[in-house]
Amino acid sequence: MFEIGSTLREARVRRKLTLQQIEEDTKIRVKYVQAMENEDFDLIPSPTYVKGFLRTYSEYLGLDPRMILDEYRSRFMPSEEIEPFSGSSALGRPRRPRRRSNLAFVAVAALLVLALVWILGRTSGEEGSGAPPPVAVVTSPTPSRSPSAGPSVQPTKSVVPYTGARLVVLTQDPCWLEVRRGDATGEVIYIGTLPGDARKSFRDPQALYVRFGDPVGVRVKVNGGPPQGLDATVAASYLVTRKGMTRI
Numbered sequence: 001m002f003e004i005g006s007t008l009r010e011a012r013v014r015r016k017l018t019l020q021q022i023e024e025d026t027k028i029r030v031k032y033v034q035a036m037e038n039e040d041f042d043l044i045p046s047p048t049y050v051k052g053f054l055r056t057y058s059e060y061l062g063l064d065p066r067m068i069l070d071e072y073r074s075r076f077m078p079s080e081e082i083e084p085f086s087g088s089s090a091l092g093r094p095r096r097p098r099r100r101s102n103l104a105f106v107a108v109a110a111l112l113v114l115a116l117v118w119i120l121g122r123t124s125g126e127e128g129s130g131a132p133p134p135v136a137v138v139t140s141p142t143p144s145r146s147p148s149a150g151p152s153v154q155p156t157k158s159v160v161p162y163t164g165a166r167l168v169v170l171t172q173d174p175c176w177l178e179v180r181r182g183d184a185t186g187e188v189i190y191i192g193t194l195p196g197d198a199r200k201s202f203r204d205p206q207a208l209y210v211r212f213g214d215p216v217g218v219r220v221k222v223n224g225g226p227p228q229g230l231d232a233t234v235a236a237s238y239l240v241t242r243k244g245m246t247r248i
Contacts, residue, residue, distance in 0.1 A: 004071055005039040011061040026060050027211045027235045028053050041076055045248055052184035164205040165240045168221040171198045176213025183209050208240040
């Protein structure tokens with residue numbers, strides 16, 4: 001067993017790195033770097049972000065991230081962690097819809113209806129001439145179009161609005177950008193530098209984790225809203241959900 005915070009701090013001091021330089025290089029805010037070195041992991045939003053920050057910081061310092069993460073799990077995560085946006089709750093996995101039961105109910109109901117129709121038809125046939133009455137097929141006439149009539153109007157299809165997290169990034173100057181699904185450890189959607197006067201769209205059913213290298217001059221549209229500036233002048237990270245955009 002070893003001290004995670006002391007190991008990180010000694011590696012940083014050995015490389016003569018300042019907290020501000022680490023924030024610029026890793027995009028991890030200074031207060032979270034200090035929290036890791038002091039082992040104040042409660043100051044970081046969630047265990048998921050703690051693991052992501054520990055992995056990034058240890059790799060940056062040239063340490064083995066697996067060793068750091070194993071020590072964190074053994075000391076600070078004694079029970080199984082429930083990941084956000086994983087599609088399950090603390091009560092267990094979501095119950096699957098009872099599709100087979102519904103199909104069985106529909107099949108039984110259809111058989112009952114057919115049996116009732118057969119009984120009614122047989123009864124009416126016995127009371128009549130002995131032959132079942134013909135079934136009248138009613139067809140609606142197709143209206144004729146006169147040569148002077150305009151083109152027919154086709155019904156418009158209803159468009160179901162997208163209910164997930166949506167983000168549009170608008171740049172005035174080049175800006176480094178990283179976008180992941182869900183959180184800081186999720187699947188990478190985009191990483192690179194957007195040129196000036198660029199427009200880039202992203203979306204995910206649950207959430208988007210976004211890091212801006214230089215947010216000055218960047219505007220964003222969140223969930224179809226109007227363009228707005230960011231509340232940061234240095235490198236910053238944000239979480240976009242269906243409810244809005246939050247700096248982390």
